[in-house]
Amino acid sequence: MAGARLNIVILGLSITSSWGNGHATTYRGLVRELARRGHNVLFLERDVPWYASNRDMPRPPYGRTELYSSLEDLRARFEEDVRKAHIVIVGSYVPQGVEVGQWVQRTTLGLPAFYDIDTPVTLAKLSRGDHEYLSPDLIPGYRLYLSFTGGPLLRRLERELGSPTARALYCSVDPELYTPRRCEPRWDLGYLGTYSDDRQPTLDRLMLSAAREWRAGRFVVAGPQYPASVRWPANVERVEHLAPPEHAAFYNSQRFTLNVTRADMIQAGYSPSVRLFEAAACGVPIISDSWNGLDTLFTPGEEILLAHSAADTLGFLRELSEQDRRAIGERARARVLAEHTAAHRAEELEAHALDAVAGR
Incomplete structure (x- = not known):
């Protein structure tokens, strides 16, 4: 062979x-x-x-x-x-x-x-x-x-x-499709993912609670199958479905993007999602929940930001300088292009x- x-x-x-x-x-x-x-x-x-x-x-x-x-x-x-x-x-x-x-x-x-x-x-x-x-x-x-x-x-x-x-x-990610684009961000923080019962509490804790506290912030959640029972804050925009050709533009329209991991994946560790690599390839800084093995893919604090609460999320959104924000995204992109x-x-x-x- x-x-x-x-x-x-x-x-x-x-x-x-x-x-x-x-x-x-x-x-x-x-x-x-x-x-x-x-x-x-x-x-x-x-x-x-x-x-x-x-x-x-x-x-x-x-x-x-x-x-x-x-x-x-x-x-x-x-x-x-x-x-x-x-x-x-x-x-x-x-x-x-x-x-x-x-x-x-x-x-x-x-x-x-x-x-x-x-x-x-x-x-x-x-x-x-x-x-x-x-x-x-x-x-x-x-x-x-x-x-x-x-x-x-x-x-x-x-x-x-x-x-x-x-x-x-x-x-993995397709570096021909996922690239940085110079455009004015529409949202401070976005999330792309199909609804999942075990992800929703983390999404609520890291994004929706942050949106309720920071009403001037701009947020977006894209993905299908969210039940009508979910109560979305007024400053959280909803997009029902995004086809892959639209993903890169979506990531590039965010100042930060959120990564949320399913419970089984957190328990197992070492389970990156494709969204993680896609966002990184676009040079968009990622705010993520934490799990074993994540530090073998990205260096926390340098290539990815870890959040445990709405306060952590808001700290990154409101306190990180533009220079530091861009640098984190650029380092994550370099890591993905070299390995993923x-x-x-x-x-x-x-x-x-x-x-x-x-x-x-």
Whole structure:
């Protein structure tokens, strides 16, 4: 495999639609960079109504993307592609993921791999017997377990769950799309994220409470699925959905951006979100909640600002000088460009696959 042009099949949640999921942007960057490195990539996506009506990239311009209507359709049309591929990657939250994984492991002559974009959520589901897209018996059969979460969780996957090889493959950013733009900020602080029960208390503590206290401040929350019961302060603007092409402009319209992490990700640590890298690539300073492993990605106080309360948030918004604000954003951008682009992930995927084949 070393130096060869690889045939890679990825069965992922979605590459054509970013509606209500963070998977599509990750897959788009990864597939593009793998194709640039000379590999043949086939992305297979289940055709479901909620993505069919919200496709912001119906025909990705890199690799080859095909939709399938059912498990039977998948087997009938793509068995030969899966059998002959050097690497077959099944992603988390793929519909009928257990059945898909069983078929892949039976069929491919290459390396079967699992890409978990939701590792802490996955392990929590397994612990309560929820096998929506992965079952414990499948884990040893995936010769490579790629995880959005790094740190100690990787050893647990190997020692307790039987993964032959578990490696971190974090989310990434596309530096061609996420760049600084010189414009007058519309908001003092913004947040981009789909509603989540376990994130909402942190959003309320770090942003909404700050907005209530600082009525002259300008705030914005973008993302779908927020219930009508959420009480938004008058100075918090709401945007229902932003397609990926609009993300960079959104970040660049903020003086600061807020990063809020799901409870499972905080407990696991070492679980950066793609929004973290996107905002940093735009040079926008980030105010974040705190979790283990964050300091391996950004240096607190120099490349990222950590908040535990509304008072912390307001201190950054109202007391940090413009020079210091810009410097934090610039340092975070430099860190991301050096370590966390889609090109870095494509190279890491190659290395992990070679190691797995060699039994290292």
